[in-house]
Amino acid sequence: MIIRWQAEARQAFRSFHSSAVASGLVSNIGKKPIVYPPTVSLEPTPTAVSVKGPLGETFVPLHPFLKLSNPAPNTLSVAVENPKERKQRAMWGLTRTLIHNAIIGMTEGFTTPVYLVGVGYRAALEADPRGKGEGRSGQRLNMKLGFSHSVFISVPEHIKIEVPQPTKIVLYCTDKHKLGLFAAQIRSLRPPEPYKGKGVIVGNERVRMKTVKKK
Secondary structure: OHHHHHHHHHHHHHHHHHHHHHHHHOOOOOOOOEEEOOOOOEEOOOEEEEEEEEEEEEEEEEEOOOEEEEOOOOOEEEEEEEOOHHHHHHHHHHHHHHHHHHHHHOOOOEEEEEEEEEEOOOOEEEEEOOOOEEOOOEEEEEEOOOOOOOOEEEEOOOOOOEEEEEEEEEEEEHHHHHHHHHHHHHHHHHOOOOOOEEEEEEOOOOOOOOOOOOO
16 A cells, blocks of 8 residues: 555656646746737847837847747737747746836836835925936935935936825836836835834835844
């Protein structure tokens, strides 16, 4: 009885192991086709694909082993030459995600809120004394973050900002990567601390709280 159970266990392990290897040769994200609206036009080249939409134009770099096709109207499919290679599988899903984000950015854009949590924490949008130029939009954020002084940060020209409330900042950009970088820059000025949760919180970020040990 024990020998039979061990044989069945080995057979089940071999079946699971072989199926795992087979499924690893396909990118679950990369194989999904991208459906884009008629207002967007895609123009691939050997090194990049141009994404044009109502909000502008952007480019997504392409590796030589990536292949783009249109299986249906307003539908883009991404494939690779050899899915057995690890690098090609990795770039397969990544490139598909970058193209999808570029389409959303050129049609709707991306928005993320930033919250200031703490007593006396607040922000205001004002004119930048240095003016517009060198990547600056001509505006800056004036923030109170618990220091004895105000904290200023210039707004890049590719970022649009609204301050509907003193403790809430809304960021908007057509590039998801650049939006995340600027949100991270604001957060770095006062990262959330784990005891009272004070600090700058981006989006739906959850602060893992720690309990104070009592002696």
